[in-house]
Amino acid sequence: MAGQLTEAPRRVVVTADDFGLHPDINEGVVRAHRDGVVRCASLVAGGDAFEEAVDALRGLPSLQAAVHLTLVEERPVLPPSRVPSLVGADGRFVYDHRRFVGRWLAGRVRTGEVERELRAQVERVLAAGVRPVHLNAHQHLHLLPGVWKVALALAEEYGIPRLRHSRFQTVFERSSPAAAPFRAGLNVLSARGRRVAARRPRAPRLVPTVGLHAAGRLDAAALRGILRALPDGVHELVTHPGRTTPALRARYRWDYRWTEETEALCGIAPAELAALGVSVEAFAA
Numbered sequence: 001m002a003g004q005l006t007e008a009p010r011r012v013v014v015t016a017d018d019f020g021l022h023p024d025i026n027e028g029v030v031r032a033h034r035d036g037v038v039r040c041a042s043l044v045a046g047g048d049a050f051e052e053a054v055d056a057l058r059g060l061p062s063l064q065a066a067v068h069l070t071l072v073e074e075r076p077v078l079p080p081s082r083v084p085s086l087v088g089a090d091g092r093f094v095y096d097h098r099r100f101v102g103r104w105l106a107g108r109v110r111t112g113e114v115e116r117e118l119r120a121q122v123e124r125v126l127a128a129g130v131r132p133v134h135l136n137a138h139q140h141l142h143l144l145p146g147v148w149k150v151a152l153a154l155a156e157e158y159g160i161p162r163l164r165h166s167r168f169q170t171v172f173e174r175s176s177p178a179a180a181p182f183r184a185g186l187n188v189l190s191a192r193g194r195r196v197a198a199r200r201p202r203a204p205r206l207v208p209t210v211g212l213h214a215a216g217r218l219d220a221a222a223l224r225g226i227l228r229a230l231p232d233g234v235h236e237l238v239t240h241p242g243r244t245t246p247a248l249r250a251r252y253r254w255d256y257r258w259t260e261e262t263e264a265l266c267g268i269a270p271a272e273l274a275a276l277g278v279s280v281e282a283f284a285a
Contacts, residue, residue: 020047066134136164
């Protein structure tokens with residue numbers, strides 16, 4: 001299952017997000033690469049377990065890296081005094097994408113500070129000796145119009161060849177109808193972002209996503225369903241492996257099923273992938 005992208009009609013790069021946030025997430029990401037189908041890990045420059053994740057990457061040359069641009073929940077890489085519009089009184093980013101978008105729409109976020117902080121995140125990853133092949137963002141905030149331009153510019157400047165093009169294949173699901181407005185809004189931003197990138201001759205390649213509807217709850221059945229319905233071309237499957245522990249649940253109250261996701265990513269065999277007509281691969285060099 002390893003190797004670079006080929007000419008197979010249905011190809012997927014399985015990316016594990018949140019690498020560097022927590023040791024229990026790091027453990028799941030490493031296992032899902034060694035024993036499963038994960039080929040790329042999205043590294044959080046400001047994560048509490050960043051150095052541990054970098055050490056793991058040094059020992060896993062077959063695991064590619066992305067920069068997971070982060071503007072919510074964690075601490076900034078820069079001193080909070082340099083990005084005051086991005087943080088609260090505790091020096092941390094706002095809690096989630098809803099609060100960030102609310103602050104953004106109210107005109108309380110300075111684009112210059114966004115650029116300054118995200119640049120610092122990319123440079124921290126590069127300074128650690130990691131060469132990212134992909135750029136994406138925590139909670140898909142890179143799709144916001146001003147942030148999208150910053151992400152494009154950083155990818156161009158630092159030679160990062162790909163940028164995640166987040167999009168939901170299904171806007172409405174019976175199991176989660178309340179999510180429909182968020183999904184529809186994200187898809188509108190996604191379409192806009194594609195048009196903006198098309199006007200930039202040096203823009204990174206946009207990699208469309210699959211499986212966003214299963215974020216944090218990707219069990220074996222959901223994984224097989226996503227792969228069975230995979231469109232032709234190259235797509236990125238965004239995943240969240242980890243090891244569910246009381247410490248991880250206490251730190252991140254997302255109700256994610258980290259261990260179940262890790263088991264799903266490790267439980268699909270090459271013969272089954274071949275039967276599905278899917279090639280799981282790394283990004284091309």
